[in-house]
Amino acid sequence: MASRTFAGSLLLLSLPALAAFSTPALVPARQPKHGMQKQVEVRRVACGAAMQSSSGGNQDIFDVATLIGASLARPGAGAFVAGYRAEPAQDYKNPTMDLPIREFSETLPSFRPAKPLELYEYEACPFCRKVREALSMLDIDVIVYPCPRDGVCVHLSIPLSLSLSLLVNVAWEYCTHLTQPLSRSFHTQARATATW
């Protein structure tokens, strides 16, 4: 309950910021170059897109509000690399702003994983968000295989050896959580009831 009121107040707070962000919704994605016929066709394409997508298309003001609210709920997490530092540097062109400021990470090693990591997740899951934030902070590229509810999850081609090690992993985690009930998170509880 408390979190819901908090969410509502956040939403209200973020409303004034919307004017700046809502303009792109009014800008047509494509503009016809010449001829009435093409205009009509473009409009038809646009209509088709709108019919096909229930949540896609132009972002309306409510979408933008909730999106900003979602980002405000995790202030700053996943926005900066770990060990972020900015310092003035002459003759340096910052890719983000027009200022001679060099932004870099003090702590991240220069090497990155040779192969991108693979993450099976879905967007709305808070635990997945934590992991994605960590990946953003560590500046690691990842291949995401979305596994939403009721999806077919076509990506799940896990080799047998891996699935066996997986089972061991899960069993081990379950056992450690049994012995440490205090450290048991909501997530593992839910998983434990679902799996075992």
Add this chain to the structure above:
Amino acid sequence: VTIMGGKSQFPYIVDPNTKFSSFESDRIIRYLFQTYGDGIVPLPLALGPLTTTSAALASAFRAGKGRQAKSDLPPPPAQPLELWSYEASPFCRVVREQLCELELAHKVVTVARGSSKRQQLVEIAGKMQVPFLVDPNTGTEMFESADICSYLARTYGPGSSRVSPPAPAPADWQDETPSADAEVEDAEKEVRFLPLSTSPSL
């Protein structure tokens, strides 16, 4: 593989470099910072239940978007898409929701503040703006979350054939198909490259 079925068993991560794999988000985060960082989990991720609650609050704002797969999806494209984004950006989130609901595998190139890959994006795309989507299946590159979402729905959404965008429009007016003639494509690029002010560079 059946243990992957339940909704509460995500995230699941595989690191092909070290053969690490885990379901447990806190364990994953610890592993990531130990392997690819300085070993110290930063404060926003180290608050235990508070971290999880605020992350859940973020999802609550979006009222279940990015949770449920769309029904009647065509078969997936051959190659994963590529999305340049970072976690905190609100406009990247809406694109990720769409990718998730359409079950499109995609490579996320993380460009948080301070990332050296920001310079790469400027070299590739001409400016630093996220989200930036690259679709190798159709040769598409685009900015703007609203455009990306409608493109995804049109190309990979329910009822589309995945091979070509919807039938009514003639070939040269289909959005960002490789067959579109160069002149039109240039014009479209110009339109898209206008400063539309969605650049969420915090």
